[in-house]
Amino acid sequence: MIDIAVLTIDGPSGSGKGTIAHTMAKELGWHYLDSGALYRVLAQAAIKHEIGLEQVAELSQLAEQLDVAFIFDAQQLQVMLEGEDVSTLIRSEKAGNAASKVAAIPEVRAALLARQRAFQQAPGLVTDGRDMGTVVFPEAKYKVFLDASAEERAIRRHKQLKEKGIESNLSDLVAEIAERDQRDRQRTVAPLKAADDAIIIDSTQLNIDAVLHRVRTLCSSEKI
Secondary structure (H helix, E strand, C coil): CCCEEEEECCCCCCCCCCHHHHHHHHHHEEEEHHHHHHHHHEEEEEEHHHCCCCCCCHHHHHCCCCCCCEEECCEEEEECCCEECHHHHHHHHHHHHHHHHCCHHHHHHHHHHHHHHCCCCCCCCCEEEEEHHHHCCCCEEEEEEEEEHHHHHHHHHHHHHCCCCCCHHHHHHHHHHHHHHHHHHCCCCCCCCCCCCCEEECCCCCHHHHHHHHHHHHHHCCCC
């Protein structure tokens, strides 16, 4: 087992785990893995190569050969698929729903497991996703499960889309998020759940600074 510290931040879509993980990675000077982006990129690659989400063998092969690169700078995470910047494209609701369906396929998860674990490099790794603390990095010492109500997460997403000039329906977002939650929590392989040793934070009534304070407290108490 590699003796390199890992901080995992798991949780459902819209809980704020990406923002928290990104910020902590910068503060600690550690590497960063957005595991959800891998599945979103795979879903986008499937669309690009006209592979149906029900074609398990083809999807698994695509996952093994996925030409993806993450360029992490001080401002944002740039995601490249086959040399093309897909950072914005993979953040759409359509891409998110497709990624959730792809992520429920055991063969696809197995194909991407080694690639995710390869991100564990010195001096440390901060990673966010849905099964980082339970499946990908079960031995990680520092684990957080960040949650929030579906309604609150829909409101946050609606605000983000509005700021980008994208029209959306709040009630539709609530329904989509609830559907994705159910699919992620009930899948047979690597379901969305908190690790037994994770610190659970409900961010429904908390702002980003409050959540960061709790995560920093965890890190400082463990003397990272």
